[in-house]
Amino acid sequence: MQKKRSRIQIINQQKLLDAATEVFASYGFRGATIDQIADMAGMSKPNLLYYFKTKKEIYLAVLEQTLNKWLQSLQDWMVTGTPEETIINYINKKFEFSRDHPAGSRVFANEIMEGAPILKNLLGEDLKRLVGENTRVIKGWVTAGQIRPIEPIHLMFMIWAVTQHYADFSAQIETLTGKTLDDEDFYKQAKKTVIQIILGGILK
Amino acid sequence: MQKKRSRIQIINQQKLLDAATEVFASYGFRGATIDQIADMAGMSKPNLLYYFKTKKEIYLAVLEQTLNKWLQSLQDWMVTGTPEETIINYINKKFEFSRDHPAGSRVFANEIMEGAPILKNLLGEDLKRLVGENTRVIKGWVTAGQIRPIEPIHLMFMIWAVTQHYADFSAQIETLTGKTLDDEDFYKQAKKTVIQIILGGILK
Amino acid sequence: MQKKRSRIQIINQQKLLDAATEVFASYGFRGATIDQIADMAGMSKPNLLYYFKTKKEIYLAVLEQTLNKWLQSLQDWMVTGTPEETIINYINKKFEFSRDHPAGSRVFANEIMEGAPILKNLLGEDLKRLVGENTRVIKGWVTAGQIRPIEPIHLMFMIWAVTQHYADFSAQIETLTGKTLDDEDFYKQAKKTVIQIILGGILK
Amino acid sequence: MQKKRSRIQIINQQKLLDAATEVFASYGFRGATIDQIADMAGMSKPNLLYYFKTKKEIYLAVLEQTLNKWLQSLQDWMVTGTPEETIINYINKKFEFSRDHPAGSRVFANEIMEGAPILKNLLGEDLKRLVGENTRVIKGWVTAGQIRPIEPIHLMFMIWAVTQHYADFSAQIETLTGKTLDDEDFYKQAKKTVIQIILGGILK
DNA sequence: TATGAATGAGACTTCATTCAT
DNA sequence: TATGAATGAAGTCTCATTCAT
Numbered sequence: 066m067q068k069k070r071s072r073i074q075i076i077n078q079q080k081l082l083d084a085a086t087e088v089f090a091s092y093g094f095r096g097a098t099i100d101q102i103a104d105m106a107g108m109s110k111p112n113l114l115y116y117f118k119t120k121k122e123i124y125l126a127v128l129e130q131t132l133n134k135w136l137q138s139l140q141d142w143m144v145t146g147t148p149e150e151t152i153i154n155y156i157n158k159k160f161e162f163s164r165d166h167p168a169g170s171r172v173f174a175n176e177i178m179e180g181a182p183i184l185k186n187l188l189g190e191d192l193k194r195l196v197g198e199n200t201r202v203i204k205g206w207v208t209a210g211q212i213r214p215i216e217p218i219h220l221m222f223m224i225w226a227v228t229q230h231y232a233d234f235s236a237q238i239e240t241l242t243g244k245t246l247d248d249e250d251f252y253k254q255a256k257k258t259v260i261q262i263i264l265g266g267i268l269k
Numbered sequence: 270m271q272k273k274r275s276r277i278q279i280i281n282q283q284k285l286l287d288a289a290t291e292v293f294a295s296y297g298f299r300g301a302t303i304d305q306i307a308d309m310a311g312m313s314k315p316n317l318l319y320y321f322k323t324k325k326e327i328y329l330a331v332l333e334q335t336l337n338k339w340l341q342s343l344q345d346w347m348v349t350g351t352p353e354e355t356i357i358n359y360i361n362k363k364f365e366f367s368r369d370h371p372a373g374s375r376v377f378a379n380e381i382m383e384g385a386p387i388l389k390n391l392l393g394e395d396l397k398r399l400v401g402e403n404t405r406v407i408k409g410w411v412t413a414g415q416i417r418p419i420e421p422i423h424l425m426f427m428i429w430a431v432t433q434h435y436a437d438f439s440a441q442i443e444t445l446t447g448k449t450l451d452d453e454d455f456y457k458q459a460k461k462t463v464i465q466i467i468l469g470g471i472l473k
Numbered sequence: 474m475q476k477k478r479s480r481i482q483i484i485n486q487q488k489l490l491d492a493a494t495e496v497f498a499s500y501g502f503r504g505a506t507i508d509q510i511a512d513m514a515g516m517s518k519p520n521l522l523y524y525f526k527t528k529k530e531i532y533l534a535v536l537e538q539t540l541n542k543w544l545q546s547l548q549d550w551m552v553t554g555t556p557e558e559t560i561i562n563y564i565n566k567k568f569e570f571s572r573d574h575p576a577g578s579r580v581f582a583n584e585i586m587e588g589a590p591i592l593k594n595l596l597g598e599d600l601k602r603l604v605g606e607n608t609r610v611i612k613g614w615v616t617a618g619q620i621r622p623i624e625p626i627h628l629m630f631m632i633w634a635v636t637q638h639y640a641d642f643s644a645q646i647e648t649l650t651g652k653t654l655d656d657e658d659f660y661k662q663a664k665k666t667v668i669q670i671i672l673g674g675i676l677k
Numbered sequence: 678m679q680k681k682r683s684r685i686q687i688i689n690q691q692k693l694l695d696a697a698t699e700v701f702a703s704y705g706f707r708g709a710t711i712d713q714i715a716d717m718a719g720m721s722k723p724n725l726l727y728y729f730k731t732k733k734e735i736y737l738a739v740l741e742q743t744l745n746k747w748l749q750s751l752q753d754w755m756v757t758g759t760p761e762e763t764i765i766n767y768i769n770k771k772f773e774f775s776r777d778h779p780a781g782s783r784v785f786a787n788e789i790m791e792g793a794p795i796l797k798n799l800l801g802e803d804l805k806r807l808v809g810e811n812t813r814v815i816k817g818w819v820t821a822g823q824i825r826p827i828e829p830i831h832l833m834f835m836i837w838a839v840t841q842h843y844a845d846f847s848a849q850i851e852t853l854t855g856k857t858l859d860d861e862d863f864y865k866q867a868k869k870t871v872i873q874i875i876l877g878g879i880l881k
Numbered sequence: 882t883a884t885g886a887a888t889g890a891g892a893c894t895t896c897a898t899t900c901a902t
Numbered sequence: 903t904a905t906g907a908a909t910g911a912a913g914t915c916t917c918a919t920t921c922a923t
Contacts, residue, residue, distance in 0.1 A: 074886090091382065091383050095296050095297070096297045096383075098914090099915090110915090111915090111916085112887050114916085115886070115887070119914080120914065174382060174437070174438075175297070177437075177440050177441045179296060181444065192444075192445065193444070215465060218445070219462035220462070220466065222434055226431045226438075227427050227431060229430075230429070230434075233378070233381075234381050234429075234430075236383075236389070238426065240389060241397060242422060255426075258419055258420045262467060262470030263466060263470060266468070266469035267469070281903095302895085302896065303897060304897095314897090315900095316903075319904075324896095482882090499790070499791050500708070500791060501704060501708045502708070503707070503709075506917065507919090508917075518917095518918090519885080520882075520884065522920090527919080528917095582790060582845070585846050585848050587704060593848075596852050601852070621873075621877065623870055630842055630850065631835075631871065633846075634838040634846075638842075644789050644790070648793070650830060663828075666828045669825075670832065670875060673877055673879070674873065675874060685907080686906085710893090711892080721908070723894090723908070723909055724908050726895085727908070731893080732892095
């Protein structure tokens with residue numbers, strides 16, 4: 066039976082999750098400290114541990130929350146019509162995710178760079194299935210002659226890599242351009258260029 | 270006055286740098302421990318600290334070494350002729366770096382995701398200059414009508430993002446495909462697809 | 474002014490004392506936690522602290538309650554007639570206490586093994602007086618030639634030691650014999666053997 | 678392969694074991710703190726942890742060391758001749774152990790009162806076997822008519838209980854008599870009385 | 882009465898660094 | 903050069919206790 070969660074509990078847990086996402090994003094699991102998270106959430110350390118019993122528990126909660134949001138951004142892949150529309154829609158969704166959840170994206174990146182000790186299971190299930198469906202769709206386009214013959218999985222990797230790059234490497238991007246995805250013009254320009262190149266690269 | 274470095278010193282330092290690169294790659298600066306590095310190098314902790322006085326010092330050495338290799342992979346950008354040849358050559362170089370120095374790539378990624386506290390200066394100088402030169406070249410191609418009108422900096426980001434993705438996210442890639450860049454066929458297929466799409470996207 | 478105690482108060486306090494006795498018995502004062510006690514009493518921690526303001530306070534209450542029961546088991550020492558009857562009655566009483574209050578016995582043992590920081594005063598008064606009386610009785614028996622010449626205090630220690638051993642070391646006893654004092658046959662056998670040996674040892 | 682232990686290591690480990698025995702004796706496993714142990718050994722806390730990686734590890738070492746000494750005090754049970762000699766010798770050994778290792782005795786007592794979570798295995802093996810041998814010897818005496826018919830296991834418990842009582846409850850004994858086993862006269866008197874009663878109780 | 886929420890003190894443990902040899 | 907020994911600082915987590923309702 067799920068414990069009832071009072072209003073304040075929900076608020077505090079979300080405050081903690083947000084703070085934790087930021088901190089884990091910057092330092093990874095081992096590098097992050099509970100102190101930092103509690104500070105950022107404006108809470109005492111023991112109080113944090115009142116809501117999440119261990120550091121690992123809060124990390125898991127962050128990963129789970131982020132994974133859910135991330136998977137949502139992949140759900141609508143097949144609803145639209147032509148390859149062009151579908152790809153555009155997909156890239157849009159991924160760019161949105163990078164802009165709206167840059168810290169979450171980095172938590173993911175960190176976890177995967179550490180060998181994905183925790184995510185491995187989840188990736189191996191939900192994501193694998195999802196990716197399987199998507200690559201089958203792309204393969205269908207190739208077979209039907211709607212796009213050039215390319216290896217679907219690498220197209221997926223390209224889209225992920227590029228869109229996430231704007232979130233994960235924002236420090237580098239900002240150093241080089243002075244801009245981040247929060248800059249509306251820069252955001253549109255990036256999206257436009259990426260869509261332009263990828264569409265140009267796969268459409269006949 | 271530069272200390273004389275004996276043969277064994279040079280060997281040990283390199284052994285340590287290699288080990289440190291692996292460990293920092295997996296856990297970031299704060300998450301990595303000197304013990305791990307010493308263990309992986311088959312050395313005692315005090316002995317490690319004989320060669321590098323502090324944890325930060327060895328981290329800096331790793332970053333510097335990696336940055337140098339990374340910059341080298343960008344040097345030859347302008348030597349070749351046509352846009353097509355240049356881009357192909359560039360992507361090849363970046364893929365090679367990802368295959369041959371995956372740990373170095375991840376150390377970079379980690380550092381940048383932490384906000385690049387240390388690299389910021391270097392990135393702000395050497396890299397900025399290099400990127401400036403490259404984007405000017407691309408702009409020239411656009412002006413000359415050799416390629417479609419695209420925003421150069423985003424093309425650069427795309428190439429970096431995609432090629433580094435294969436190193437940084439190898440855990441995810443391996444989970445989904447069962448392959449890594451060490452698999453020769455997979456390596457070629459990835460490279461081919463990426464080149465195909467990007468070239469297709471920018472060439473007229 | 475004594476606070477009025479409602480029915481529920483009395484019930485809850487006794488529930489808490491029983492739980493606390495078990496927990497203190499297993500872990501000693503420092504090792505026991507308020508959480509454990511509250512859990513075992515089926516009560517919330519703050520509610521426990523409503524009844525007993527501090528951990529020490531509940532510990533004192535447990536000690537006091539146990540000491541009272543323990544002293545009661547020594548009260549009747551002098552009422553009966555012959556040495557034989559008196560000793561048998563005494564050993565019976567002590568065995569009963571061990572069987573009926575094994576946890577209490579262990580709380581005692583723990584307290585004394587920690588140096589009896591709290592009990593010291595009580596032991597130094599009530600018990601000393603009681604023991605004084607008892608040893609005088611035994612001495613009288615010796616002088617009157619009713620029993621062999623033995624040192625009374627060590628006889629007392631023997632009886633205490635042996636009878637309490639069955640409560641305090643029940644884990645060891647159970648491991649070796651598979652039985653506890655709850656086993657009626659084992660209980661009778663133990664009592665019979667102890668009485669047999671001690672009586673045989675002191676009677677002429 | 679066993680790590681080589683230098684002279685200083687052996688000295689420090691023994692210093693720590695001695696201190697730990699004292700502290701665990703007083704407060705049990707959970708109640709004892711590493712700080713106390715380190716302090717008592719005149720060592721810093723991290724240095725203690727350099728020799729024993731965890732609190733549990735040092736506790737195990739203490740238990741093991743004590744168990745070995747304790748078992749040694751039981752070894753010679755069968756070597757001597759008559760029941761009388763054997764019992765006297767045995768009680769002497771047990772008294773010696775109580776006088777020479779009172780803290781070790783209390784560590785044992787604490788462990789067993791907590792339910793012997795760790796010792797259970799050891800007790801279930803070595804001790805069970807040893808006790809089995811001893812009770813068989815006593816049974817033989819009974820069958821041969823050398824001693825009165827008594828239940829051997831309870832005789833063993835009596836001897837253990839009484840002799841250990843002088844170590845485990847020394848605080849109570851000191852409060853009541855002002856003496857401890859360190860007092861030579863008191864030691865002899867206790868031993869004499871116990872031997873007198875037990876022998877008187879079992880010999881015909 | 883009863884309890885969810887909060888916290889300071891302190892416990893165990895890790896780790897970068899230093900010392901002595 | 904190399905390493906066993908030692909430590910202060912910091913990190914995770916526990917726990918008695920208090921607060922607010």
